[in-house]
Amino acid sequence: MSWALGAARVGSALALAPAGKPARAWATGGTAHNLAGLERIKGCTGDQRLTTQELSVLAARLLAKPARDLARHSGEDRSRIEILPPGLLIIAAILAHYGLKELTVVPEGLREGMAAAAFEDGDDWWRDPSQKG
Secondary structure, eight states: OOHHHHHHHHHHHHHTSOOOOOSOOEEOSHHHHHHHHHTTOTTOSSOEEEEHHHHHHHHHHHHHSOHHHHHHHHOOOHHHHHTHHHHHHHHHHHHHHTTOSEEEEOSSOHHHHHHHHHHHHGGGTTSOGGGOO
16 A cells, blocks of 8 residues: 555544544554654653654654664564554654644553553543543
């Protein structure tokens, strides 16, 4: 699939995304962590930020250099680097859709967030706070 077609598909999917004006974005999971790793901030404790400018530079690097070279330089797994460009496209498109200039890569995953929410809110952890009551 071409990049233009991929971008069009991401744009179509985002057209169905909820409207809103979020103040910030967080990302977790393999793509976010590996992109942060390519920026050599992997292993840092606490929040890690990636700006849209940094994502643009990363996209150019991912498309310009073979994955094996990037893997050798960054220490990331080659097979993981090979699938980063589509994930980067999706992340960048989401940021653009919501008018955000950066995201924070958090070390915790969804499971940790779900466990923390269940600890705090009990059986209603998954409900929208505005709908609880």
